[in-house]
Amino acid sequence: MGNYSEFIKKAWEEFVSTGEINSKIRTEIIDSWIRCKKNGVDPYNGKGIVRHPNIDELIKKSSDLIHIARPIMESIYSMVSRSGFALFLADKDGYIIDVIGDKDILKRGEELNFIKGELWSEEVVGTNAIGTALYLNKAFQTIGAEHYGVNQHSWTCSAAPIYDEYDNLIGCINMSGSYYNAHSHTLGIVTAAAQSMQKQMALLSSYNLLNITFDSISEGMIVINKDMKIKRINGSALKILNISLEDVKDTDINKILTGINFHRFIEEKKSLNNYECDISINDRNIKCIINIFSLYNNGKSNGAVITFTEVKVVHKLVNKFVGYRAKYEFKDIITNDLEMKNVISFAKKASKSDCNILIQGESGTGKELIAQSVHNFSNRSKGPFVAVNCASIPSELVESELFGYDKGAFTGALKEGRPGKFELADGGTIFLDELGELPLDMQSKLLRVLDNGKVVRVGGINEKQFDVRIIGATNRELRNEIVKRNFREDLFYRLSVMEIQTIPLRRRRDDIDLLVKYFVNKLNEKNNNKFIDIKQSYIDELKKYDWPGNIRELKNVVERDYYLSEGELKNISNKYYDSKLDSIKNKDDISIKENEIVPFDKVEEKTIRAAIEKCNGNIQLTAKLLRIGRATLYRKIKKYEIDVSK
Structure with missing residues (x-):
């Protein structure tokens, strides 16, 4: 070492004084000296001269690297302690971020500013193991006068760059000591240390990625060990459970999730999928759908993973994908009629309350349009809008449709059960269309639900709390139905806190102009901007009819005429009106003696028979004439044993 020391010292002196290069010096050292001279580094210094302005920020930025490197540095130092060596950790720029070593060598290091926060890049300090290793991007050792700065000539330093799992340079590990203790094995030590740090960084990155994934999952997730203790829980679970x-x-999982045999899932390697249950915590019950998966490693049970989602979140997703939303707003109601504008004004005021609403009016007058507008104008606009046509549900299925059913409730039921429309509407609005068609027994059950705000599924025992606003609609006069004992009076008053009466088209004939133009414009857009001219004579002709089917019927007629016309909209549907609508337009044709007093059922039967005869057996027209739903008409026909085939 002595001969090399003298040789390298002489070569250094010749280079610094004359620029002469000794060809026997290592190429990496010569190249580094040339760079140092070009960069204006002072060869008679070799001390740190650039300190980071914020050391705390510097340390924080490299906290992961320090966290990984520190134990490895301590392990190496335990093998070389009291041998005159110290270990230095630098970031990718060359700033010292951690130091560990013998007191005497650290004291010597302080004299060279070889301390935390100091920059030891080749460009600033000159040829040195840290700076040159970072520049060359490979492990490097400097001995004595190989250092460009004279103050480092008594040192030997070995450094190796550190990379992350993507082979990005992130730092450098350096082992320094007295020149007289120089040995090639120190370079091997730091190289092995750097590789170990790289592996640990990869593991840390994977661990962090798993943590990020764990906490980014929208479902709640709990990991329990084989003793049923909660070991991990993600952010979503903490939020759901508050x-x-x-x-x-x-905590023992059984204190939170009761009624589940966790031993079965852990010991028998069982799983549970989409199980609906209550999670009880802090005197609160949270309705959730849970999944349980056993954790097995090398044939041994390590616990289980539990994932869960609030039932109301699942319902929101269901509502989103099955279309349980209201698309119409008050601005979509086309009218210039003062009476109709008053209806809209009242409906807007009703929207801002949370009262139940009853909408009454003839078929085709836009009851659902108003209901959707009320929902979208209310504070529940972000919640679901679930529409139910009460007349279209078979009487034996009404309860399960509205309130849902538990598994095994009846033959043909889904094995996992099914939520009802009230559950799906939680947080929003349920629209009960053709409300007057509900059977009496169902009316009493609905009344109970309105009284306590809870539902019990068919075949179930647990009450489920819900927050739903009810909007009912009917084309029947419910007060008359109450007299006939077809509708419960107490239910009527619970539903009609706010009552809205729609206006039939025959009382707002001036709106026919607006509606026809609106329908035709929509049809033109739908048919690639096809243009059909609308003559006032066409609209005037439409105004002659009473429109018992109201706006819905007007729309159908305009659409029919549109597709049968070319260039100009014409009354193609005249024959239809002559043969059908005109024959039922005058409702006074139904012959019932005014002074004849008969029971209600006799009057009803006689009226239905007369209406069927007037409509030539057409059930749809008969229902329109009588202003009742077809399902109700069929029940009446069956009740009175009316033969409609004649």
Whole structure:
């Protein structure tokens, strides 16, 4: 070492004084000296001269690297302690971020500013193991006068760059000591240390990625060990349960999820999928759908993973994909009629309350349009809008359709059960169309639900709380139905806190102009901007009819005429009106003696028979004439044993 020391010292002196290059010096050293001279580095210094302005920020930025490197540095130092060596950790720029070593060597290092926060890049300090290793991007050792700065000539340093799992340079590990203790094995030590740090960084990155994934999952997730203790819980679970990590860490899972045999899932390697249950915590019950998966490693049970989602979140997703939303707003109601504008004004005021609403009016007058507008104008606009046509549901299925059913409730039921429309509408609005068609027994059950705000599924025992606003609609006069004992009076008053009466088209004939133009414009857009001219004579002709089917019927007629016309909209549907609508337009044709007093059922039967005869057996027209639903008409026909085939 002595001969090399003298040789390298002489070569250094010749280079610094004359620029002469000794060809026997290592190429990497010569190249580095040339760079140093070009960069104006002072060869008679070799001390740190650039300090980071914020050391705390510097340390924080490299916290992961320091966290990984520190134990490895301590392990190496335990083998070389009291041998005159120290270990230095630098970031990718060459700033020292951690130091560990013998006191005497660290004291010597302080004299060279070889301390935390100091920059030891080749460009600033000159040829040195850290700076040159970072420049060359490979492990490098400097001995004595190989250092460009004279103050480092008594040192030997070995450094190796550190990379992350993507082979990006992130730092450098350096082992320094007295020149007289120089040995090639120190370079091997730091190279092995750098490789170990790289592996640990990859593991840390994977761990962090798993943590990020764990906490980014929208479902709640709980990991329990084989002793049923909660070991991990993600952010979504904490949010759903409204608790902190300290509240549940190492808590027995059975205290939160009752009625589930966790031993079965852990010991027998069982799983549970989409199970609906209550999670009880802090005197609250949270309705959730849970999944349980056993954790097995090398044939041994390590616990289980539990994932869960609030039932109301699942219902929101269901509502989103099955279309349980209201698309119409008050601005979509086309009218210039003062009476109709008053209806809209009242409906807007009713929207801002949370009262139940009853909408009454003839078929085709836009009851659902108003219901959707009320929902979208209310504070529940972001919640679901679930529409139910009460007349279209078979009487034996009304309860399960509205309130849902539990598994095994009846033959043909889904094995996992099914939520009802009230559950799906939680947080929003349920629209009960053709409300007057509900059977009496169902009316009493609906009344109970309105009284306590809870539903019990068919075949179930647990009550489920819900928050739903009810909007009912009917084309029947419910007060008359109450007199006939077809509708419960108490239910009527619960539903009609706010009552809205729609206006038939025959009382707002001036709106026919607006409606026809609106329908035709929409049809033109739908048919690639096809243009059909609308003559006032066409609209005037439409105004002659009473429109018992109201706006719905007008729309159908305009659409029919549109597709049968070319260039100009014409009354192609005249024959239809002559043969059908005109024959039922004058409702006074139904012959019932005014002074004849008969029971209600006799009057009803006689009226239905007369209407069927007037409509030539057409059930749809008969229902329109009588202003009742077809399902109701069919029940009446069956009740009175009316033969409609004649």
